Amino acid sequence: MKPLVLIAAYFAAVTLPLVLSVWLGGPPRQFHQELASVLGILAFSMILVEFILSGRFKAISNGVGMDVTMRFHQVMARIALVLALVHPFLYQGTPAGGQRPWDPTRQLTITTDFFALAPGIVAWLLLTGLVVMAIGRAQLGYRYETWRLLHGLGALLIAVLLLHHTVYAGRYGSQPVMTWVWLVMTGVAVGSLLMVYLVVPWRQKAHPWRVTEVVRLTPKQWQVTVSPDGHDGLEYQAGQFVWLNVGHSPFSMKENPFSIASAPAAGPEVSFMIKELGDFTQTIGEIEPGTVGYLDGPYGNLTVDGREEPGIALIAGGVGLSPLLSMLRQLRLTGDSRRIKLIYGNRIVDQIAYREELDETLGAENVVYVLSEPPAGWQGEIGVIDGPLMDRVFSGEEFRDWAFVMCGPNVMMDVVEKHLIKRSTPARRILSERFNYD
Incomplete structure (x- = not known):
């Protein structure tokens, strides 16, 4: 309503x-x-x-x-x-x-x-x-x-x-x-x-944060972690995002929207998976621990909190893994027993982030890695995330009953949404959020 x-x-x-x-x-x-x-x-x-x-x-x-x-x-x-x-x-x-x-x-x-x-x-x-x-x-x-x-x-x-x-x-x-x-x-x-x-x-200004860690995940992707400085932190749901301002006045225009990769149940620290793209993100690796930052949020409604489907399908393209990783971590930390499968697409193998954590958390049989430019000897899926790939990963029952959550390039999400509709997945079980902020 x-x-x-x-x-x-x-x-x-x-x-x-x-x-x-x-x-x-x-x-x-x-x-x-x-x-x-x-x-x-x-x-x-x-x-x-x-x-x-x-x-x-x-x-x-x-x-x-x-x-x-x-x-x-x-x-x-x-x-x-x-x-x-x-x-x-x-x-x-x-x-x-x-x-x-x-x-x-x-x-x-x-x-x-x-x-x-x-x-x-x-x-x-x-x-x-x-x-x-x-x-x-x-x-x-x-x-x-x-x-x-x-x-x-x-x-x-x-x-x-x-x-x-x-x-x-x-x-x-x-x-x-x-x-x-x-x-x-x-x-x-x-x-x-x-x-x-x-x-x-x-x-x-009264609720500053401080950078506690900047870690390179892949050649072009970083994990930035911030901790509340003198306050309780942020109340958010797994899958939401914030506007992040690091190293500038809270009145500065230099803030950017990033999905949260950490889980609310993990504690007050908040982490982000950030890819080098624009002016700010290209300098991520230069941020020093202790740098003051500010968060405005949380925003968005891409979340599986309160849902009752028997299983959750996570479909990520590139840095779109970030909000889905937050969901995955939250589900595991809260002891959720529902089945989870993840399809994670990238161009090359060096772009795969958090691979050990994903394999350990879900089990290798529940994680499908897809590369459009695979190296010699690659054992995973080749190409892009499309209908035939999804048919190989999910059964008819899963298409009908599971919640499908996706984040990534618009082209990928268009293809996935059309195939889910074709496979009679109810619209209420297809979750995505994408935008151009202008």
Whole structure:
């Protein structure tokens, strides 16, 4: 029920200004003029609600999953952009300028006041640029921290500009009731941004962590372990992730999301399996023990806690092993007797992490290693994780009754999900979480 409640809350918030505007009414206008106002109102309200869909509010992202939250955020931003782009062009043919004898209140006339129009035009251009930058972030190649700063400041500026434009140029927004509605909604949106960038870091400052260990797992993968410094640590479920900030102020933009690899039952220390990819991860090996860090979380709902299936299938690709390793460790530490099988795919043998632990914990017969570029004499599976491989590992009964948890490249998860559906695995037993954080 929680996803349905959140969806209902979203549409209630987005449509509230439109409903109130219709209720307040006004002199009749042509259909295309009213449609222009409708699109403008919806676009602005959707943009304001986008601040809440940033993924940093646990009541939302932990309820429906971070991947769902962020995908919804991305789709709604694109829809809001389309509405905003069309909005001004529907006013074609509407009288513009000053007072008309038949319109003493200027309610049927488009203003030509530069003070009222300019903020809307600037916001219109900024919104287009912000969405295009988000879609092409990977291709543009700028640093994640730079992107995050530009995205936050750009969204804040757009909200303020649209508030001004709506109140001073809008037919409905200029009415006192609607002015207050827009002020409150904009205040909530800006407040959510301040919560993420100021309030949460301020709280983190009182709960620092210290790096206790940095261990190389494979040529490009590391294990980083942190311990709470003067506090009880973090309450989390196996499979969740946090935003990790190491060696910087809690107010710094230099934080990144990483899945937790340790088990809650193992104690207050938290460990991460991190692969060298971006600017921060390429310097993991240079982190000194004792370095101060901060954690924001936990986030995500990729967990098997409270589930009752007779068995659990873990399917990992590369560094996607991290949250599944957390689950495996937690299940064993808590004495869970359910059967567990793991399929673990990599490109080359040197990328296999925690091999001894996996073999010892599960038994070699329950771990299937897959390499796309195997060395000579390789005894495991060759190729990629696909349907035929899964059919060799799991029985029809296991497809039907077990929980399947996966994490890894999107291509791998797409293939696995399609095959599970083909094998009649119920959707409620297919667990995954993936996202692009923009």
